[in-house]
Amino acid sequence: MGDIPKYLSNAGTRAALLDMLLDHVYLSLVPLVVSVALAIVLGLLCHRFRQVNAALIGISNIVYTIPSLALFAIIPAVIGTQVLDPVNVILALTVYTTALLVRPVAEALAAVPAHVTAAATAMGFRPLRRFLTVELPLAVPVLAAGVRVGSVSNISLVSVGALIGTGGLGTLFTDGFRQRYLAPIIIGIVLTLVLALVVDLLLVLLRNRLTPWVRAGGAP
Amino acid sequence: MIEFRDVTKRFDDGTTAVNGLDLVVEAGTITVFVGPSGCGKTTSLRMVNRMIDPTSGTVLVDGKDVLEVDPPTLRRGIGYVIQQAGLFPHRTVLDNVATVPLLIGWTRRKARARAAELLELVGLPAELGHRYPVQLSGGQQQRVGVARALAADPPVLLMDEPFSAVDPVVREGLQDELLRLQAELDKTIVFVTHDIDEAIRIGDKVAVMRTGGFLAQYAPPAELLTRPADDFVASFVGKDRGYRSLSFVDSSGVEVAEVPTVVEGADAGSSSDWRLVVDAEERPQGWVAPDSSVVPGGSLYEVGASIRGALDAALSSPSGLGVAVRGDGRLAGVVTARQVLDVIESRRG
Amino acid sequence: MIEFRDVTKRFDDGTTAVNGLDLVVEAGTITVFVGPSGCGKTTSLRMVNRMIDPTSGTVLVDGKDVLEVDPPTLRRGIGYVIQQAGLFPHRTVLDNVATVPLLIGWTRRKARARAAELLELVGLPAELGHRYPVQLSGGQQQRVGVARALAADPPVLLMDEPFSAVDPVVREGLQDELLRLQAELDKTIVFVTHDIDEAIRIGDKVAVMRTGGFLAQYAPPAELLTRPADDFVASFVGKDRGYRSLSFVDSSGVEVAEVPTVVEGADAGSSSDWRLVVDAEERPQGWVAPDSSVVPGGSLYEVGASIRGALDAALSSPSGLGVAVRGDGRLAGVVTARQVLDVIESRRG
Amino acid sequence: MIFADAFGWLVDPVNWSGGKSIPVRVGIHLLYCLGAVLGAALIAVPLGLYVGHTGRGGVVLVGGSNALRALPTLGLVTFLYLVAGGGTTGVLIGLVVLAVPPILAGAYAGIQDVDRGVVDAASGMGMTGAQRLWRVEVPNALPLLVGGLRNAMLQVVATASVAAYVGIETLGRPLLDGLRVLDYGQFVGGAILIALLAVVLDVVLAGLGRLVVPAGLRLSAKARRAGSPKARSGGSQSRRRGEPAPVESGGSTA
Amino acid sequence: GSKEDLGGSGQQAASGEVVVGSADFTENKILAEIYAGALKTTGATVTVKSGIGARELVVKALQDKSLGVVPEYTGNLLNYFDKTNTTTEAEEVFTALKGKTPSGLEVLEKSDAEDKDVLVVTKATADGGVKSIADLGSGKYALGAAGEWAQRWEAKIVELYGVKFTEIKTTDAGGPITVDALKAGTVQVANLYTTSADIKANDFVELEDPKVMYPAQNIVPLLRSDAIDAKGKDALNKVSAALTTEKLADLVKRVDVDKETIANVAADFLKSVTL
Numbered sequence A: 001m002g003d004i005p006k007y008l009s010n011a012g013t014r015a016a017l018l019d020m021l022l023d024h025v026y027l028s029l030v031p032l033v034v035s036v037a038l039a040i041v042l043g044l045l046c047h048r049f050r051q052v053n054a055a056l057i058g059i060s061n062i063v064y065t066i067p068s069l070a071l072f073a074i075i076p077a078v079i080g081t082q083v084l085d086p087v088n089v090i091l092a093l094t095v096y097t098t099a100l101l102v103r104p105v106a107e108a109l110a111a112v113p114a115h116v117t118a119a120a121t122a123m124g125f126r127p128l129r130r131f132l133t134v135e136l137p138l139a140v141p142v143l144a145a146g147v148r149v150g151s152v153s154n155i156s157l158v159s160v161g162a163l164i165g166t167g168g169l170g171t172l173f174t175d176g177f178r179q180r181y182l183a184p185i186i187i188g189i190v191l192t193l194v195l196a197l198v199v200d201l202l203l204v205l206l207r208n209r210l211t212p213w214v215r216a217g218g219a220p
Numbered sequence B, C: 001m002i003e004f005r006d007v008t009k010r011f012d013d014g015t016t017a018v019n020g021l022d023l024v025v026e027a028g029t030i031t032v033f034v035g036p037s038g039c040g041k042t043t044s045l046r047m048v049n050r051m052i053d054p055t056s057g058t059v060l061v062d063g064k065d066v067l068e069v070d071p072p073t074l075r076r077g078i079g080y081v082i083q084q085a086g087l088f089p090h091r092t093v094l095d096n097v098a099t100v101p102l103l104i105g106w107t108r109r110k111a112r113a114r115a116a117e118l119l120e121l122v123g124l125p126a127e128l129g130h131r132y133p134v135q136l137s138g139g140q141q142q143r144v145g146v147a148r149a150l151a152a153d154p155p156v157l158l159m160d161e162p163f164s165a166v167d168p169v170v171r172e173g174l175q176d177e178l179l180r181l182q183a184e185l186d187k188t189i190v191f192v193t194h195d196i197d198e199a200i201r202i203g204d205k206v207a208v209m210r211t212g213g214f215l216a217q218y219a220p221p222a223e224l225l226t227r228p229a230d231d232f233v234a235s236f237v238g239k240d241r242g243y244r245s246l247s248f249v250d251s252s253g254v255e256v257a258e259v260p261t262v263v264e265g266a267d268a269g270s271s272s273d274w275r276l277v278v279d280a281e282e283r284p285q286g287w288v289a290p291d292s293s294v295v296p297g298g299s300l301y302e303v304g305a306s307i308r309g310a311l312d313a314a315l316s317s318p319s320g321l322g323v324a325v326r327g328d329g330r331l332a333g334v335v336t337a338r339q340v341l342d343v344i345e346s347r348r349g
Numbered sequence D: 001m002i003f004a005d006a007f008g009w010l011v012d013p014v015n016w017s018g019g020k021s022i023p024v025r026v027g028i029h030l031l032y033c034l035g036a037v038l039g040a041a042l043i044a045v046p047l048g049l050y051v052g053h054t055g056r057g058g059v060v061l062v063g064g065s066n067a068l069r070a071l072p073t074l075g076l077v078t079f080l081y082l083v084a085g086g087g088t089t090g091v092l093i094g095l096v097v098l099a100v101p102p103i104l105a106g107a108y109a110g111i112q113d114v115d116r117g118v119v120d121a122a123s124g125m126g127m128t129g130a131q132r133l134w135r136v137e138v139p140n141a142l143p144l145l146v147g148g149l150r151n152a153m154l155q156v157v158a159t160a161s162v163a164a165y166v167g168i169e170t171l172g173r174p175l176l177d178g179l180r181v182l183d184y185g186q187f188v189g190g191a192i193l194i195a196l197l198a199v200v201l202d203v204v205l206a207g208l209g210r211l212v213v214p215a216g217l218r219l220s221a222k223a224r225r226a227g228s229p230k231a232r233s234g235g236s237q238s239r240r241r242g243e244p245a246p247v248e249s250g251g252s253t254a
Numbered sequence E: 001g002s003k004e005d006l007g008g009s010g011q012q013a014a015s016g017e018v019v020v021g022s023a024d025f026t027e028n029k030i031l032a033e034i035y036a037g038a039l040k041t042t043g044a045t046v047t048v049k050s051g052i053g054a055r056e057l058v059v060k061a062l063q064d065k066s067l068g069v070v071p072e073y074t075g076n077l078l079n080y081f082d083k084t085n086t087t088t089e090a091e092e093v094f095t096a097l098k099g100k101t102p103s104g105l106e107v108l109e110k111s112d113a114e115d116k117d118v119l120v121v122t123k124a125t126a127d128g129g130v131k132s133i134a135d136l137g138s139g140k141y142a143l144g145a146a147g148e149w150a151q152r153w154e155a156k157i158v159e160l161y162g163v164k165f166t167e168i169k170t171t172d173a174g175g176p177i178t179v180d181a182l183k184a185g186t187v188q189v190a191n192l193y194t195t196s197a198d199i200k201a202n203d204f205v206e207l208e209d210p211k212v213m214y215p216a217q218n219i220v221p222l223l224r225s226d227a228i229d230a231k232g233k234d235a236l237n238k239v240s241a242a243l244t245t246e247k248l249a250d251l252v253k254r255v256d257v258d259k260e261t262i263a264n265v266a267a268d269f270l271k272s273v274t275l
């Protein structure tokens, strides 16, 4: 472990680490944001239509069985992106994260008390407005919990992309492994953890900002 | 005015929730729908603001078929108070109340001002406005629900078991509040409950419904108690209906008599009569028995209120003398059960 | 017998839920704890079976400090019925009821037999035994809850708002059931409710509690109605307390008189008197007025029941004559409100 | 055409015999997965039950399991390979770390979600802590517990392919080899095999779940889904979710 | 790589930006870094995308414009472009390669530096009489090599030497798994590369290849013709000229054994070259 200071002493290495970290952030968070939007739409469909619900939950279960590595590499073959295009990783992670989030979103929407939605309808809300201003905000606590799991697992999944040469902190693992060099591996693990922690913290802050009523005294 | 014209609602699963309902709710009155669970009260109510559309028949609000109005527009003109208040947990009390004004395009400032006004109207302190619904007691939430429904000053108000979630004492307070408000605002109100006491207490007219969506009787409450249309209504209004129907007999015919009094704290001396203890403001506090022991008093009734209170005052009094008070709580006099009974019998004749 | 000796419970957050409670529940009686929400009823109850331990003071069951008994052992000897039944969703009804017998080491066969017996006792058909709780109605679940608590035949029964989840009609049935069971089983029962009517109906004694954990009054229900200890109790027992206290006065002193009758369907002829319509089995059906019109009858009362029913029968009757029936529903005679009042007054003297 | 290649690879008899045949790799893959999930269950189930039962340490548990989730499996596996000097231990530990959080969440949430009234009734009847746990809490927690195991299994099956990177002949082998030479047949064929294995294991676990989850709970879940009023007054109204599908429901780890 | 190159790598020619790719082993990464350094001196904007996997992937990346130039090896590259090739001698290979390189791509001058496949055994095995590939015999030993080895060489080794392995274990491309397998005895023969630092470090013995099964593997830049201008090509040629096998092996050792950074090692080397 004494290698770590030596490893970090090189300015080029530090710059490279920063690059990888930024790549990692980009590769893991873009899918997160996209999937939240997608999951909200799909979750809404699930919530409104029983058949869609069954179908989408089934599909997301199947998606979850595809190994991430496979998905990273099949995508270019299927949709014709460039082999090394980070879009592949982003797409793959988007698919996973959406699969992960659809269910909690649908459940959160279903958990909005019927009397609250009925009250909104009775006051003359049109469906879209009701969804955006009543149902969705109330689903935030559950959605946030899902997003937190999604962000953490994305951040750890991006590393696998290193096996096909797609940036991120995972490169530290493959490099370190080939050189039998623990320093980059340890630093890679630590940076991944710290990144996950920081993002999680930010998500908690964001959730708290969006849900002041929850801390006012008990769950909705 | 709300009219149901031969309205039937059959759900997809074959349940007939409302069956040929014919009924007119006069403008400016409170009509209560009452009946056992599942008899179609909620369904009837919801056909007024098109939360549910009838299978056949017509519902008219102020002479206009509701099916001809776009639902959100219709609903914005009809206040709806839902069981358990249905408040938006994610909005402050003030924002909850301001919901409909904002929907119909008021400015935020104006809507908030209106909301604050309404909180006062329903008897809530202004500082509650910045709390969230979870931070309120059940009774406070119900009040907010009522305030919210009143916000855009709709002429029609639908209330579905609005007070069912609170305990009996608070519930009575809310009912009083509603009656006070109605005296002031003069809305057309349809009120659903499964509590016959509540129905009798607040309804100008009561519609008793029976399982299967049938209207069993539609009449003013006094008539319901004295002349139930059939056994179902009779058993539904309960076994105290004779006593309760006295609520609709006023007590003005009962002459109050004077009674010897003792001011609280003063020496009672001795006497062979029961003497009423009063405080410095002449408010009754209890009785001194002939043996000079002090005993708590019975219930009080207000002069001019219903004769039910007068009878209960007499029955509950240890001296056999029911105590009448004026509106300000001061002693008016005493009555005996016999006197009350005389009045009741004279009314019957 | 259960004794509370100066029992106080203060929770970690500083809430004093029960404050210096001193109270004795006699063996073989039903004591009801009643009071507004949060007044400490549940906390008091749970100190009996050590679901909660008191901060100070002593709770004794049959003279023995409960703190000296190992909680599971103590609890197996005390039946506990929880609000909303608390049935085990993963076990059949029969296995739910057999839980305690199995815990204390009965054989499965014996426990099942006992459970079946208990289902019958609480009025449930045997075939329900093989269902799961989710397959029962709310009222049925409550009955199973009671059966489960009775399974090991514990001398003491704690019931925490056991009937609060069901509608008023079913609730009344369950209360009757409980009274019937108690007549048969002679348990020492502590019953918690926030419904004063329920308390008065089933309690041999009622403890009215006040927010802050204070005992406001501990008395038999009749006394509670006629002599509430203070304003809080008076307002809590409600304003009809004079009338309701008549529930505890029996009607045997009221002599019934004969009344002319007309058999249903037969020609009524004409008469200047009110005549009672009866069916072939002599069960009252309504009245024929002097103008020969048929009007529905008032409430009926059973001879020997409380005088409250007699008064209501008289008040509700269109003829002014309250109709008394025998246990089998056949006409016994009629009474006037005046007669009833005479009896009431004679009782007071 | 990719799938045609994959099919070609899958049915090529060459791939069905010898030391690197599909059956052998499926076997190895399966062994690692079962081992990892079993190991994780041995750690996570008692821990989850304990924390759920006593209510102590919930915050630490949730925080800790979230941190575990953040550990990159590839990093862990390579790190452990270099430290332990071999692949097997490293891969097993890496997969166990992966499987612990979902199982923990399932066990913990399962116990936590048991209706308060039911737990209360159990103690009120004189059950000891252990009796309450085993006779009431655990049976009621089974749907979520099994759900947690299914989640864990899915993730482990998908991730065990990484083991090939450190020289273990799991189904990740065709994946990595196919990738090196862009042999899509081999590559997609491997992916399909992994997905199939995951589905089969999931179905098996779901079946197992049906066997162990008491009938009463299944009925309650069904009634809840149907929105029947009976279910609302039933014994388990505080349970928000029915039997969870394999996809992790975020709510349970909030 | 940095963020900017992630999305825009396709337009590198137009913008004067060059992406240098490398396969996933140290030597290739060093070479990529050296190429990048050399190209920078010509004023080009250069980014490095390293650790991409095998040749198949790299070539595809060059063709779909993800990459501009990669360090390659003459023999393997020729075999890749021409599956039927049989030439193995350095000049012949290079000439053939130039002819077989698909249009749009091209190779520059080859370097003297060479890093070819080599089969190694432990000292103990060598002492037991195994000096040449021919001594491996049939059904005696297990081989550890990367996944694609069997496909490329299994038939050839039978044809030239009659060698059959009991098992061809997939390990990795000359990385820790292969070395560990050989050390642990799970395989007795391993496919490594001549510049590998592990050979010396572990006293492995390189087997002779008298029939030249493994072709010459001179370092050569493979690029997409329109990705690099004349100045750039000139710079790369100078790099190739300055490189020798010994220098390359030393560079690899400095990274793999002494844990110096690839960038430093590459920069050091570039200082010794006059561009």
Ligand SMILES: Nc1ncnc2c1ncn2[C@@H]1O[C@H](COP(=O)(O)OP(=O)(O)OP(=O)(O)O)[C@@H](O)[C@H]1O
Binding pocket: B011, B012, B013, B015, B016, B017, B035, B036, B037, B038, B039, B040, B041, B042, B043, B044, B194
């Ligand atoms: N959406 C629906 N689909 C099918 N049946 C329904 C639906 N809504 C209500 N019902 C049925 O219609 C009948 C009347 O329901 P409604 O809600 O109007 O009763 P209610 O009088 O309001 O009862 P409660 O006092 O329990 O609220 C019931 O039998 C109910 O089960």
Ligand SMILES: Nc1ncnc2c1ncn2[C@@H]1O[C@H](COP(=O)(O)OP(=O)(O)OP(=O)(O)O)[C@@H](O)[C@H]1O
Binding pocket: C011, C012, C013, C015, C016, C017, C035, C036, C037, C038, C039, C040, C041, C042, C043, C044, C194
């Ligand atoms: N575990 C606890 N920690 C802190 N305070 C508690 C706890 N349990 C109860 N309390 C408080 O103690 C007081 C009495 O509670 P208790 O449950 O005994 O009331 P209750 O009379 O049964 O009310 P309800 O009719 O609503 O059931 C309340 O203020 C309650 O909030």
Ligand SMILES: [Mg+2]
Binding pocket: B041, B042, B043
């Ligand atoms: Mg209703």
Ligand SMILES: [Mg+2]
Binding pocket: C041, C042, C043
């Ligand atoms: Mg309570």
